[in-house]
Amino acid sequence: MSMLNEWQDYLPDFLDGLVVTLQLTGVSLLLGLPLGLGLALAMTARRPAIRWPATLLVEVGRGAPALVVLYFVYYGLPQLSLTWSSFACAAIALAFTTSAYTADIFRAGISSIPVGHREACQALGLSHAKELRLVVLPQAIRVVIPPLVGFCILLYQGTSLAFAVSVPELLSRAYSQASITYQFTATLTLAGLVYGAISLAAVALMRARWPRRTPTITAGATRPPEPPTRTHPSWETTSERRER
Amino acid sequence: MKYDDHPVVRPLLALDGVCVAYRHHEVVHDVSLEVASGEVVALIGPSGAGKSSLLRAINFLEPPSKGRIVLDGAEVGGSRRSLDALRREVGMVFQNFNLFPHLTALQNVMLAPVHTLGIPPAQARERAMQQLTHVGLADHAHVKPGKCSGGQQQRIAIARALAMEPKVMLFDEPTSALDPELGAEVLATMRALAAEGMTMVVVTHEMHFAEDVADRVVFMADGRIVEENAAGKLMRDPQHPRTQRFLNAVRNR
Ligand SMILES: Nc1ncnc2c1ncn2[C@@H]1O[C@H](COP(=O)(O)OP(=O)(O)OP(=O)(O)O)[C@@H](O)[C@H]1O
Ligand SMILES: [Mg+2]
Numbered sequence: 001m002s003m004l005n006e007w008q009d010y011l012p013d014f015l016d017g018l019v020v021t022l023q024l025t026g027v028s029l030l031l032g033l034p035l036g037l038g039l040a041l042a043m044t045a046r047r048p049a050i051r052w053p054a055t056l057l058v059e060v061g062r063g064a065p066a067l068v069v070l071y072f073v074y075y076g077l078p079q080l081s082l083t084w085s086s087f088a089c090a091a092i093a094l095a096f097t098t099s100a101y102t103a104d105i106f107r108a109g110i111s112s113i114p115v116g117h118r119e120a121c122q123a124l125g126l127s128h129a130k131e132l133r134l135v136v137l138p139q140a141i142r143v144v145i146p147p148l149v150g151f152c153i154l155l156y157q158g159t160s161l162a163f164a165v166s167v168p169e170l171l172s173r174a175y176s177q178a179s180i181t182y183q184f185t186a187t188l189t190l191a192g193l194v195y196g197a198i199s200l201a202a203v204a205l206m207r208a209r210w211p212r213r214t215p216t217i218t219a220g221a222t223r224p225p226e227p228p229t230r231t232h233p234s235w236e237t238t239s240e241r242r243e244r
Numbered sequence: 245m246k247y248d249d250h251p252v253v254r255p256l257l258a259l260d261g262v263c264v265a266y267r268h269h270e271v272v273h274d275v276s277l278e279v280a281s282g283e284v285v286a287l288i289g290p291s292g293a294g295k296s297s298l299l300r301a302i303n304f305l306e307p308p309s310k311g312r313i314v315l316d317g318a319e320v321g322g323s324r325r326s327l328d329a330l331r332r333e334v335g336m337v338f339q340n341f342n343l344f345p346h347l348t349a350l351q352n353v354m355l356a357p358v359h360t361l362g363i364p365p366a367q368a369r370e371r372a373m374q375q376l377t378h379v380g381l382a383d384h385a386h387v388k389p390g391k392c393s394g395g396q397q398q399r400i401a402i403a404r405a406l407a408m409e410p411k412v413m414l415f416d417e418p419t420s421a422l423d424p425e426l427g428a429e430v431l432a433t434m435r436a437l438a439a440e441g442m443t444m445v446v447v448t449h450e451m452h453f454a455e456d457v458a459d460r461v462v463f464m465a466d467g468r469i470v471e472e473n474a475a476g477k478l479m480r481d482p483q484h485p486r487t488q489r490f491l492n493a494v495r496n497r
Contacts, residue, residue, distance in 0.1 A: 115344040120342035123334075124404070125331030125356060125408070130360075139345070180465050
């Protein structure tokens, strides 16, 4: 019971921290998602000169631990005389990680669109940009939303790394309260509950909006299986085909 | 040589020494073919003969590795402009329909007129409705393809290609993903289209369609044209042993 009383004292401060956490999540997504989409498009481009740098960037972004990226931005960039606030550093670092992870999600969504749809676009004379905007992306977005929501939840929790560069987000608040009161169990439990409550709410929201149905865009009726005798290499993606 | 019958007609579509290669592996060798305006040409032959490859080379889905494609007197080159012109004038119907499942039938048909030709949406909608009516699916305008039968989907795909008002329609085994009954409704649509004077190149395994509807049948094997003739002649009296073997095999199946 005493814990509940302590929580009452902590809560206002924690809620301020939650606001910072949510802002950090929001800004990271706002910067990271468009970049992720851009990288995904670049990774599926036909020209190797575009594909390779994008792929490299994504591999680095996924390979490097987010904390390393964060330290790099926070401690490394000032050496190049680039100094930002700790919030900006955290947002930039997390946006980079976000772009790398979501690029891979977007890329998977884009390449789940049957090559035939793209060929139909080409046969109808649609430009490459219109093919993407009108046919590929509207279909890919349905495939991509559940994993994206999953990533957003991870990112929301991952913003706690910003504690390491003393952004006053939820975990920092918990830690500084604890360092005053030495009530580590109480403070960290409360912080965990606040993180968990928001995450679970997001999961519940997603389940309600996109019920379990795994969103496959190729409705069976739209694309009957090729007759077994055919040896068309339909496994080839358009980009592979274009490489030749 | 082929045009001895009517030598003054300039072919609407001419292939001249067309080769198609995948990763330097050539699968269509030096094919020349002329198609007159209003003519229906059936392309038949065993699996792997290169029929699809040749058809796809015509609208540069698979750019020919050698040779020329001439459409209505203009050679199709590598330039963006000539490719755009080609794609506006050549419609294509795929074995798998390739309709866009997130759009209704009407939206599928309107898409290219609006976004390729730049026709105002209201006008494009009217044009699309006409084409859907044409293939007997006006009542399915607001239905998504996933809710339509395979035959209906293929007819929507035909309407989608027709909405560009192409000069030539290419069909790659338009009925082979369909059971015979649904295939029949698609063939009826194509028959009507042929009767209206549409120029068509049809890759098909439907020998009746080739014999009854096509003006000319081209038999391909191993990436080459083995024999071509007026439909009735080729189907009833094939000259080349390879053609005879193929037709016998198909008929006795
Ligand atoms: N994208 C591709 N990459 C590599 N090889 C291919 C590709 N498409 C077709 N081929 C090969 O080219 C040859 C001709 O194939 P094509 O699909 O044109 O034949 P087809 O006459 O249409 O046969 P089918 O009746 O089975 O459709 C085959 O050997 C095939 O394996
Ligand atoms: Mg084929």
